[in-house]
Amino acid sequence: MKTTDAELVDRCGRGEAGAFEELYRLHASRVYNLACRFTGSQVEGEDLLQDVFVQVFKKLGSFKGESALGTWIYRLATNVCLDHLRSREGKARLVSDQLEGEGEMPVRRDTRPMRADRLDLERAIASLPLGYRAAFVLHDVEGFEHHEVATMLGIAEGTSKSQVHKARLRIREYLAGATRDAAGPRRA
Numbered sequence: 196m197k198t199t200d201a202e203l204v205d206r207c208g209r210g211e212a213g214a215f216e217e218l219y220r221l222h223a224s225r226v227y228n229l230a231c232r233f234t235g236s237q238v239e240g241e242d243l244l245q246d247v248f249v250q251v252f253k254k255l256g257s258f259k260g261e262s263a264l265g266t267w268i269y270r271l272a273t274n275v276c277l278d279h280l281r282s283r284e285g286k287a288r289l290v291s292d293q294l295e296g297e298g299e300m301p302v303r304r305d306t307r308p309m310r311a312d313r314l315d316l317e318r319a320i321a322s323l324p325l326g327y328r329a330a331f332v333l334h335d336v337e338g339f340e341h342h343e344v345a346t347m348l349g350i351a352e353g354t355s356k357s358q359v360h361k362a363r364l365r366i367r368e369y370l371a372g373a374t375r376d377a378a379g380p381r382r383a
Contacts, residue, residue, distance in 0.1 A: 200264035207255055219248055222265055226272045232332045233276040235321030243279055247272045273333065273347050280325050319369035323362050330355050331362035 206214035226247050231240035250271055258267055320328060320336075326348075333344045334355065344355040 201260055204255060204258050204260075204264065215252065218251070218264075222268050223248070225265070226268065229269070229272055229332065229337065230276055232317075232320060232336055233280060233328065235317055239279070243272075243276055246279070247275045250275060269337075270347050273329070277325070277329060277348075280328075315370055316366070319366040322369060323365055326350075327358045327362035327365065330358035331366075334359045335363070 203214060203218055207218060223244060227240055227244045230243035230247070231237055234240055234243065247268070251268055254271065258264065262270075320331065323331060329348055330344055330350075333339045333347060334341060339347070341352050341355040341359075344350075344359075345352040348355070350358075
């Protein structure tokens with residue numbers, strides 16, 4: 196017999212043995228996949244998975260049942276991932292600002308041919324600006340409707356549509372470049 200959201204939250208609130216573990220088992224894989232897609236890294240995905248469930252544990256008492264428990268956890272996970280990415284991008288900007296003026300950093304060019312594949316798609320998604328990436332992952336990968344994406348990200352529905360559209364264009368450009376690179380130099 197399947198436990199309802201309210202029953203599971205109640206059992207967690209009472210500290211019932213195994214209740215939080217059950218909640219974790221029900222939702223961890225989806226949260227992990229979301230975190231990996233946002234960050235482009237399995238290691239960061241694992242770290243964020245733990246961060247999300249620490250937040251779930253702390254905030255479970257605030258769950259009101261206005262949406263499905265999975266939706267509430269997913270929204271919380273999205274916020275944790277976005278906060279992480281904003282923090283990471285801020286740190287990267289700080290380091291890059293500090294390095295300016297210290298000479299050009301050498302750029303490694305990988306000369307091995309690449310073919311467009313899943314790895315290229317993951318890289319293309321990871322290269323998107325944060326807003327585009329969030330809207331794209333939630334809409335095109337996770338299957339949320341634009342009004343749901345807008346609610347989760349705190350943006351207008353039209354902004355969600357625009358960001359997904361722009362993300363798709365950038366991904367196509369990225370993949371077209373990866374495919375060209377894989378083909379090697381053109382012969383005259």
